[in-house]
Amino acid sequence: MMTSQAANYAKVLFSLGLKEEAVQQVKQIFLRNHELIEALDNPIIKEKEKEAVIDRIFENDIRSFLKVLCKNQCISILDKILEAYETLVLDSKNIITAKLSYVTRPDEAELGQIKDMLCDKYGKTGVILDLEEDDSLIGGYVLTVGDMEFDKSVRGTISEMKKALIRR
Incomplete structure (x- = not known):
């Protein structure tokens, strides 16, 4: 779940106009080193020591941003900030992300039709399009775009039938 705080920090990060590669490098460093986030988030470690670590590890462009996160005790939400940042980058390129869960993988023509439909809509x-096989759907697919879910699965149809019967 995205917090407004993470979204606001992402907007600031985006407004810095950094190279996407630099931000991706930060993401990779933190993904490989969970201890680093724990150390930078630790209130016992002095701010100067945290800043020295940031200065040694990261490029000049992003250092100030990371130091602000540490100072405001928000480094623990960096993953959410980077997620929101990536959404802003894609939005600036007029690209949308979606997830397609399926039982039987659609062929390339069907995937093209889904992408065209999403572009139009x-x-x-x-x-x-993030593809994920999900046998629990029984048949059909579920397409998720942001908070919207288009459920065209057998499991979803059965669930809707149950709800309709209960309401009677």
């Missing part, structure tokens, strides 16, 4: 020029 959301007024975007591109789609990044």
